[in-house]
Amino acid sequence: MKSRICFLSRLLALCLLFGVNHFSHAQSAPDPNAAPNDFVQQVADQVLVALKADASVRAGNTTRVNQLVDDLILPNVNFEKTTRLAAGRYWRQATPEQQAALVKAFRGTLGRAYSGAFTRVDDATNVKVFPLRGDADATDVVVKSQVTQRANTQPIALDYRLEKTSQGWKIYDLNVENIWLIENYRNQFAQQISQNGIDGLIQALNQRAQQ
């Protein structure tokens, strides 16, 4: 009898957990076919809601951070393109296996970058996306935003670069205070590849993950 109650309460807890999770995801799934600035605002809001509700992510719990990146960020990102552009002309020299391994290894770097950024999120954190400027029909756009944090601190300029794909808008590059992610990694990738080859780069990225 006792074990049965225990089982039931566990089931209930699981249902609650799953249900709540399911609800929070379903509530604000970003629409990739909306205007790019609206899409970015939806993605950012969804991530912020999840972060504010989960203290373990903010504390840098790697498993939870990676789960959140997988669930809420990567579906909206063309990370293969990010990696391909960061590898530049070396991408075509790599075998499909190496390309896949490189995407996976670089994804680890992204996870570490996010886990650092997430620790800074608090209840006052807000992302304000600015209206889109330039050509309305463009298929490659830059969306500008501003991250405001706790009172009396400097806001951070954060820009997103998006591409229109058959599945709607996908983010593929980020700009933090005038520095583009791909542009900055390009040089570091080229350095590693010219010295140790693609496999050397994959190894170096994976090694950083273990530190």
Next chain:
Amino acid sequence: MRIRFSIRFLSLAACTLCMALLSGCATRTLGTPNPNDPLEASNRAVFELNDAVDRAVFKPVAQAYAFAVPQPVRSCIHNIFLNLGDVWSWFNSTLQGRQVDALNTFGRVLLNSTMGLGGCLDLASQTGAKRIPNDFGVTLGVWGLDSGPYLVLPIIGSSTLRDGAGRGVDIYVNQFGYGSLITNIDLRNSLYGLEAVERREALLELTDTIDRTALDRYSFIRDAYLKRRSAQIAGSAAQAEKPPSYEDDAPAPAAEKAPNMAPNK
């Protein structure tokens, strides 16, 4: 007591210097040389040295400061120093002939110094006006002076030949402009110390992120620095600048073909 402390500090500094020099010998130039960085080998050595000093002294002190002083107080102190710096930014914007920037910065200083309680509250940022950081290195750049080679200066860090000269002027103004207003030497030196600690503290999160994500911290910081400086010199024109073009349609030159391209299986 103070003398003993400074001797201890000096011996610690000397020790880290030795260690850094030894490790500096082991560093070598990596991969493709950057045309903006012909002095990469010696820059890397100074970078390692700065890093060792930072690890031994500046970073721990900044962490202790962050631990001991509550966030609102740190924000206040941070903003007061930034507000003082804005006066110099305003002067440089004027020298550069960027009257709109100068006017914005002037208004910001006026607002923050009065309603913002001497700069403690950054009211201007809260109303959405972005700070326009400026210094004499940017002024020289706007006047048409080429940046010259990238330089890593001891303690100061990333710079170029031009920015190093500009930094000299910045420091001179800071020392003899603001500094001479404070006649009490102890107080003045304490404020210089506080400024140094506070500056490092404000960078803790950034340097942690770089430690966590960069493949090669040296080139990460160098590229970011050069990019940021050229954006500052371009000024508001950089806002309208197109994002970088990544498409590389030229075939890879055979001579530069990377080794180990074949899978290792």
